Amino acid sequence: MSLIFKLASRNLLQDRLRFVATVIGIVFSIVLVTIQMGLFLSFERMVTTMIDHAPADLWIVPLGTKCFEDPSLLDEDDRGRALSVAGVTEAIPVVIGFTAWAVPGGGTTPVFIVGSNANVAGLHPWNFVAGDLDALSTPDAVAIDRTYFARLGVTGIGDSTEIRDQRAQVVAVTSGIRSFTTTPYVFTSLGRAQAYMGTSPDRVSYFLVHVAAGTDIASARKGLLASLSKVEVLTPAEFRTRSRAFWLFGTGAGAALFAGALLGTIVGTVIVAQTLYSSTKDHLNEFATLRAIGSSSLYIHKVIICQALLSAVIGFSLAAAIGLLVVELTEQTALPIVMTPALTACLFLLTVLMCIASAMSAIVQVIRIDPAQVFKQ
Amino acid sequence: MTELVIEAIDVVKFLGAGASRVQALKGVSLSLAGGGLTLLMGPSGSGKTTLLSVLGCMLTPTQGTIRVLGRCTTGARSGELAKLRRDHVGFVFQSYHLFPTLSAVDNVRLALDVRGEPADRALARATDVLATVGLAHKAHAFPRELSGGEQQRVAIARAIVGDASAILADEPTGALDSENGHAVMTILAKIAQDPSRGVLVVTHDPRILPFATRVIHMEDGRIRSEE
Numbered sequence: 001m002s003l004i005f006k007l008a009s010r011n012l013l014q015d016r017l018r019f020v021a022t023v024i025g026i027v028f029s030i031v032l033v034t035i036q037m038g039l040f041l042s043f044e045r046m047v048t049t050m051i052d053h054a055p056a057d058l059w060i061v062p063l064g065t066k067c068f069e070d071p072s073l074l075d076e077d078d079r080g081r082a083l084s085v086a087g088v089t090e091a092i093p094v095v096i097g098f099t100a101w102a103v104p105g106g107g108t109t110p111v112f113i114v115g116s117n118a119n120v121a122g123l124h125p126w127n128f129v130a131g132d133l134d135a136l137s138t139p140d141a142v143a144i145d146r147t148y149f150a151r152l153g154v155t156g157i158g159d160s161t162e163i164r165d166q167r168a169q170v171v172a173v174t175s176g177i178r179s180f181t182t183t184p185y186v187f188t189s190l191g192r193a194q195a196y197m198g199t200s201p202d203r204v205s206y207f208l209v210h211v212a213a214g215t216d217i218a219s220a221r222k223g224l225l226a227s228l229s230k231v232e233v234l235t236p237a238e239f240r241t242r243s244r245a246f247w248l249f250g251t252g253a254g255a256a257l258f259a260g261a262l263l264g265t266i267v268g269t270v271i272v273a274q275t276l277y278s279s280t281k282d283h284l285n286e287f288a289t290l291r292a293i294g295s296s297s298l299y300i301h302k303v304i305i306c307q308a309l310l311s312a313v314i315g316f317s318l319a320a321a322i323g324l325l326v327v328e329l330t331e332q333t334a335l336p337i338v339m340t341p342a343l344t345a346c347l348f349l350l351t352v353l354m355c356i357a358s359a360m361s362a363i364v365q366v367i368r369i370d371p372a373q374v375f376k377q
Numbered sequence: 378m379t380e381l382v383i384e385a386i387d388v389v390k391f392l393g394a395g396a397s398r399v400q401a402l403k404g405v406s407l408s409l410a411g412g413g414l415t416l417l418m419g420p421s422g423s424g425k426t427t428l429l430s431v432l433g434c435m436l437t438p439t440q441g442t443i444r445v446l447g448r449c450t451t452g453a454r455s456g457e458l459a460k461l462r463r464d465h466v467g468f469v470f471q472s473y474h475l476f477p478t479l480s481a482v483d484n485v486r487l488a489l490d491v492r493g494e495p496a497d498r499a500l501a502r503a504t505d506v507l508a509t510v511g512l513a514h515k516a517h518a519f520p521r522e523l524s525g526g527e528q529q530r531v532a533i534a535r536a537i538v539g540d541a542s543a544i545l546a547d548e549p550t551g552a553l554d555s556e557n558g559h560a561v562m563t564i565l566a567k568i569a570q571d572p573s574r575g576v577l578v579v580t581h582d583p584r585i586l587p588f589a590t591r592v593i594h595m596e597d598g599r600i601r602s603e604e
Contacts, residue, residue, distance in 0.1 A: 003483060003490040010478030289474040292435060293535070294463025295491035296456065371462075372435040374474050375426045375547050 004299070008306035011283050019311075022275040026315025027322065029268020030351055034323040036261035037347070038337035040254060045338065046180035047247045048240040050096075050114065054123040056208035058221055059239050060091065063230045067246040068239070069112070069181070071097055073203040078228050082207055085223035087215030092122045093204040095193040098183065102162040103153035111152070111163070111186045112179060115193020122208060125187040130157050131172030136189060143172035147334075148184035163196040180247070182334050209233075265354060272315075273358035276308060280362035284369060291371035304362050308355035316351040320344065381447070382465070382542040382575040383409040383432050388441035390427055401427040403598040404441070409543060414569035414576045414588055419595035425579045426547060428595070432577065433466050433545045434458040446542055463492050467536025469546035469565075473528040475520040475535075481527075482507055482516040485534045492539060506538045507531070510564055526557025533564055537574075544568060544576045550585060562588045 012019055050068050051059075060082060062072035082091035095115035100108040116122030118136040125133070125143045135141055140160075149155060160169040163186070177185055186196075194201050211220045221233045234242065248254030280287065290300055323339055330337045390402040401424045409415060409432070417425050430436040431443060434450055437458070443450045445461050453461070462468075467488070475484045482503050489499035507516050510530040520528055529549060536544050546565060550558030562578075566588040569576040578585070586592065592604045 002496065003479075003487060006483065007476065007479065007487075014478055285474065286476050289470075289476070290487075290491065291459065292433075292462070292468055292474075293488055293491060294459045294461070294466070296459055299491050370435075372430040374468075374470055375430060 004302050004306055008303050009310055011279060011286075011303070012307050012310055015279065015282065018275055018279060022272055022311050023315045023318065025271025025275065026268055026311060026351060026355070027319045029264045029271070029354070030316060030319035030347060031322050031326070032264030032267070033261045033350065034319065034339070034343075034347055035326060035337055036257045036264065037343055038323070038327065038339055039335060040248070040257040040261075041338040041340065041343060042336050043180055043253065043257070044244055044248060046178065046335070047243050049177070049179075050123060051236055051239050051243065053126055054094070054208055054236070055121045055210070056092075056236060057211045057217060058209040058224065059234045059236065060207035060209060060224060060228065061232050061234060061239070062205075063232055065232060065242070066250065067243040069096065070205075073199065073205060074207065074231060076202040076204055078231065079204075079207055081227045082209060082224055085220060085227050087211045087220045088209055088224070089212050090121065090210035091207040092116065092120050092210070093190055094123045094206045094208060095190055095197065095199060095203075096205045097193075097197045097199065099164055099197045101152055101168075101184075101186065102165075103151075104159070104161050105153045109151055110183050112181070112183045113163075113193045113196050114185055114187050115190045115196075116187075117190045121210065122190075125172065125174045125177060125185075127174045127176050129173050129175045133172070135171035136187065138171060140167045140169050140192065141171040141188065142168045142192070143174060143187040144170055144184060145174045145177045147176070147178055147332075151184055164198060166192075166195055168192075168196070178334055180335065265350065268351075269354045269358050272308070272311060272355050273361050276304070276311070276355075276358050276362045277365065279307065280304060280365055284365075285374070287366045288369045288371055288373050291369055292374045297367065300366050301363055304359050304366065305356060308359035309352065312351045312355035315355075316348050319351070320347070323347075380411050380542075380573065381408055382411055382445070382573075383577075384442075384444040385428070385432060385438075386442040386444075388428070388431055388438040388443065390424075390431055390436065391439045392427065401598055402431065402438070405595075405598070405600055406441075407432075407593065407600065409575040409577050411542065411575045412570065412572035413590040414566050414578065415591045415593060416586065416589040417577060417579045417593050417595060418581065419601075421581075423595040424598040425595050429545050429547055429577065429579050432543070433468060434461045463488070463539065465542045467539065467541035467544045469529070469532050469536050469544065469549045471548035471551040473520070473525075473532045473552075475528055475531055477520050480517045480519055481512060481523065481531045481534075484520070484531055485538050488535045488538050503534070503538055506534045510534045524557070525553050526560055529553060529557070529561050530564065533561065533568075537568055542574060544574060546576065546578045548580055548582075549578060550580065550582050555584060558582065558584065 062074050079091045099113055101111040102108050118133050154170055157170055224233045327337050327339045385407045388402050388405045392399055392401045419425050431438050445465055485503035486499045512530055549561055562585045565576050594602045
């Protein structure tokens with residue numbers, strides 16, 4: 001075993017209580033950052049769920065649309081103009097919006113309607129656990145997610161209710177289509193969606209544009225912009241970015257999550273710095289001896305950094321285990337915490353950087369040691 | 378033939394600052410040659426330890442010159458002074474200054490580890506040197522498991538393991554009973570028989586006078602006499 005490692009590990013473990021305090025500090029900090037960043041990732045994914053599941057080469061959206069949930073509307077007539085553009089093969093209308101669902105037991109609850117005809121490549125539900133897409137072609141048909149059964153007051157296929165005083169019958173059930181707004185999604189046909197929301201039949205929210213194979217997307221977009229007015233034409237990636245930017249930063253939700261993560265990092269750094277500083281202070285005599293016998297500054301820095309890294313590895317391992325448990329526990333909740341390999345790697349890097357930054361105060365202290373002080377003790 | 382290992386020429390050293398500034402050394406010249414054990418004696422505050430620190434390149438003189446194996450240390454940076462210490466000077470302290478979390482052999486190995494010696498070679502060498510101070514059987518004992526005399530012998534092993542040319546000892550018997558003190562001085566005297574090594578011992582202890590080949594008396598920052 002390397003002597004530097006031996007010295008570092010034994011310095012660290014000599015005072016068990018302090019070592020436990022260091023590890024708790026790191027674990028607290030990293031678990032907090034994990035939760036904040038896991039929520040951020042989860043939020044980021046959920047915000048774009050509908051865009052991710054819409055088979056479109058381009059989106060025609062009302063001018064100034066900030067996110068997928070934006071209530072602005074387009075003219076149905078724009079569809080014909082879009083179809084006249086070279087290379088455009090489909091412009092499938094989609095209607096979205098909030099409305100009220102009459103809970104069979106009494107009262108109403110808000111729902112988010114997604115309307116698109118089942119016989120075209122529109123925005124349809126996925127992850128069916130009962131019923132299928134074809135069932136949505138039947139009159140008054142709706143599909144909902146089983147997560148929201150209790151909220152909507154239904155138990156499965158065949159149950160019926162009213163949306164804006166119009167009949168709706170559950171014909172299909174999905175699993176895992178959750179909304180970050182916690183408002184249940186209700187999928188239905190285009191016409192029923194317009195009726196449920198009281199929207200004029202000649203108004204739609206978006207057109208999902210499909211282009212012919214080999215068509216240059218940029219040219220198609222140029223053509224669409226030239227043919228249509230008061231619209232924007234976005235690629236799915238651009239629409240995702242815009243939706244994320246709005247929900248994560250426009251609303252301050254993302255900033256709050258980042259602030260929490262930053263706070264966690266600061267708290268962790270301060271705790272680790274304090275304990276490393278105090279550990280170094282307790283071993284000052286030994287560091288002075290090291291300097292007296294001619295050890296280079298680098299050697300001493302290595303001992304302190306090694307202490308910091310050991311704390312980081314142990315603290316991170318525990319924090320990661322707790323993080324995975326939290327991921328498991330929140331998997332079925334409205335806002336599950338997401339852990340990805342990239343996030344795990346970033347958190348490990350953050351832990352290491354945090355511990356190395358914390359070691360600086362200890363290193364500065366050791367640099368100031370006068371080696372001749374060994375003669376005074 | 379003996380060689381000059383450390384040389385101090387007209388060394389002046391001020392310590393402290395402002396009102397508490399004192400002149401600890403007032404023009405001291407001293408040569409430490411290989412093959413001898415020099416005792417540096419004198420009352421408390423006479424400048425013995427300051428001189429030891431300056432000779433050991435832990436403190437730089439305010440004025441004057443220090444030469445280690447002929448190399449002048451004037452203007453040397455702290456990193457260069459540290460290199461001189463680890464390559465050429467071995468220290469023995471009154472309170473041993475062993476690392477409590479390391480075994481005896483690791484404490485000795487440390488002096489080689491800071492020089493970047495490969496671990497296996499350093500371990501073998503440290504084990505050999507521990508044997509020469511009579512502690513082969515205590516190689517894996519921790520300082521708390523050793524007597525004061527044994528701890529000081531480990532400290533001596535640490536000082537000599539790197540083949541230092543100068544061994545500077547500050548009151549090495551100060552914390553020991555006469556039997557252990559005698560044992561420690563016997564080892565230091567044996568080391569001093571090597572013509573390439575000079576041993577300088579700061580002491581108040583008159584019992585160790587018989588081990589000396591030379592005795593220097595200091596008083597008030599100056600060398601008063603030499604026998």
